[in-house]
Amino acid sequence: MTTENPARPAPAERFDPRTYESRWRERWAADDLYRADDADPREKHYLLTMYPYPSGDLHIGHWYAATGPDIVARMRRMQGFNVMFPMGFDSFGLPAENAAIDRGAHPMEWTQTNVDRMREQFRSMGCMFDWSREVVTSDPSYYRWTQWLFVQFFKAGLAYRAMAPVDWCPKDQVTLAREQVEGADRHCWRCGTPVIKRDLEQWFFRTTRYADELLDFSQIDWPEPIRLMQTNWIGRSEGAEIDFAVEADGVAPIRVFTTRPDTIFGATFMVLAPEHAAVAALTTPARAAEVASYTAAARRETEIERMSAERERAGVFIGAYAVNPMTEERIPIWIADYVLPGYGTGAIMGVPAHDERDFAFATRYDLPIRYVVLPPGGTAPEGEAFVAHTADEVLVDSGAFTGMTASDGIAAITEELAERGQGSSAITYKIRDWLVSRQRYWGAPIPIVYCPEHGAQPVPEDMLPVLLPFDVDFAPTGVSPLQSNEEFLAASCPVCAGPARRETDTMDTFVDSSWYFLRYCSPKEDGFAWDPVTVRHWMPVDLYTGGAEHAVLHLMYARFFVKALRDMGLLPFDEPFLALRNQGQILGADHQRMSKSRGNVVNPDDLTGRFGSDTVRCFLMFIGPWDQGGPWNPSSIEGVHRFLGRVWAAAQATTGGHPRPIPGMPADAPGGFPPSAGEVPGQEMAAIEGGIRALRHATHLAIKEVGEDYAAFHFNTALSKLMGLTNALGDARDAGLAGTAAYAEGVDTLLLLLAPMAPHVTEELWARRGRAYSIHQQAWPDFEPALVVADMIELPVQVDGKLRDRLLVAPDTSPQEIERLALASERVQAYLKGRTPRTVVQIPGRLVNVVTPGG
């Protein structure tokens, strides 16, 4: 059985990536191979992958995240684009400060050490990062401009200071943005400690001003889940604000927000948040003690405690009454912590028949429940709220509005209230302004000074940066460590030059990352945050990749920044990132997130030491769909390494067998040989030419499919197709075709298509084949459409949808001929049992289905 296929000879030289990988990386660096030129006239392509926090060592997840976009960047470059693919470090942040507290290392030094180490580790991956554009956010040359941008936001009224109840992490001793509080137990995103609320004077960015525009994704190609998460986070609700007069002298009417103004005839009570401003004035003396104790308890409770009482829906009657503007009924006013102070107006009308929470509350306190909207059937449910909202529900017991559909009722009631001056349609959002101040050291100081005379004043732009002092006390006390440095504190007022005190809070690191993609365009610019001309050239980012965990943090803040800067006249576009792709997460072998404390972190250095970077890159891309990730399981890395070994052998086996020219290819093409037809017997000649056609078909099909797969981030299937081409080259060698031009074309194509994924071995083999340096500067191959189509196709023949036979036909065989051949099949006849088929379904090039009269 194996006599016709003698074992292929082992390659003359062993495949050992260690002998050439670092040599090529040094050459590429020395030649500045990956530097993107601002003035290059070719079409630009800005490809960006999220920069890392310099936590210490690069782990396998960084490799996974970076290799995908690197492949696409390399292909785009070969396709003729002027590609920029930069990298940097998000180097401000809490871990550096914690290292200082735990180990006594200064954050500045700790960060610098880590950045240096990780930069070297990044280089070992062989990515085409343009290191000449590196950005390090903790460098004064960077945060000077972060501060400058803060000042611009301040001047534009988009940065403001306010006393607010804020989420506070008791362990890290720091305030958190709302987006940084996670999970049902409301814990800190970084350390997992449950957060508490504190009232503090804090800095905010006015993200709410852009809520509506942030909901518009029409200009960008982003994954649906990310768009949904942002949409839900912004949480736009349409409804109405309605004023309810109160029975108390000198107290203004109370305004509530509702999405269901059509249910107003069912409003039988009112609930205020315990924090509502009117509570004090409205509470009657008889109820004062109970109200005070409830309010105090609510204030003391943490978010988790509120959650644990979730179904309680407890509240207190404050003794006062409001008037339902439609029914003119007196309704009691309660306070309850299920009404949130920060959403809507902090007050609701209680409509127990049509809201589950109101229903639970009314049931508990025996308040009236009145159904005013009924389902089309016309019967109110017993013992539960009817909350569905469809177009054909009907209003009942609603005065002049009775009989209207719910959607007509919303419009008509809102209009009626507006005419009376008691309400208007309104839109509310869940999104809050972005809390940006942190009581921490290792961040960009907020460039504000406080003058006893002139209040908060921005530091003049020519006095930036406000440098972080080196000597401070890092102990987490809840106040900014910068307060421990007297020299830093002392400042002068920019207005009166009198003594002033410097702001000691620093900025959330997400401020740094909201504009780093702009800085990459002109990283050395020192007269401005960026050079407007080069920013206009490179921006927006054409393709951004990173983890989906940033859906409502970084990705929303960056959009907000760009829109705000556009409105200040600083940027000429609306969106930072035109397309977005999310990679999956590589989990530990135990299916848990990789972390040092779990001891499941995979160190890429061990793997590259054994197999080289190319194997690790290919293996990571071969695991599965890139956007899916998965648990770490290195069992098949050997298989990928073997594949590169087969490429190694294939590319160097260029002699032997029958040298044949390719029809239509010049005889002097690389690997071409003069015709020698007379030397070969006719039958063998036909076999050789069939083999050549098959190989060229495999080659050109690979060009088409691998390119499409790379562009779609389907790296796993791209690699399987490259394996297929490699196997086809092996078959060609077995058939004695190693010396043909078709074989040379196949090898060159294989190397070019593999170059983005395995940059080192392809460069080495390209050089060994005597081709011009560098393979990474070659043009991406084009396929010939005629060769993508196979000579003969195998057509499955079904009877009643079940596979019964196959036809081998030329692709251009007529449907009539195919039907004739299918019906002539013995196997088909056996199933037809002499009957005439009811119909024959044909999908051109795909299959034939013979449908029997019974089928």
Next chain:
RNA sequence: GGGCGAGUGGCGGAACGGCAGACGCGCCGGCUUUAGGAGCCGGUGUCGCAAGACGUGCGAGUUCGAAUCUCGCCUCGCCCACCA
């Protein structure tokens, strides 16, 4: 509780509504080797000697034809969570 996504061999995973399991791992057999390893060749969904039958979480439906579309259920993952 709400939203989104995913369930396919022993494993990772392929498959514009059209041949289920590409490609690879593992395993079995062979060649080579003093041996081991490496490399190479062949086989490998399940049941069955075979013919064949059965197979994509479970149950219905649409269709000539469903892993793929629709409905219901189960399991897992992620996000949000008293948002009026």
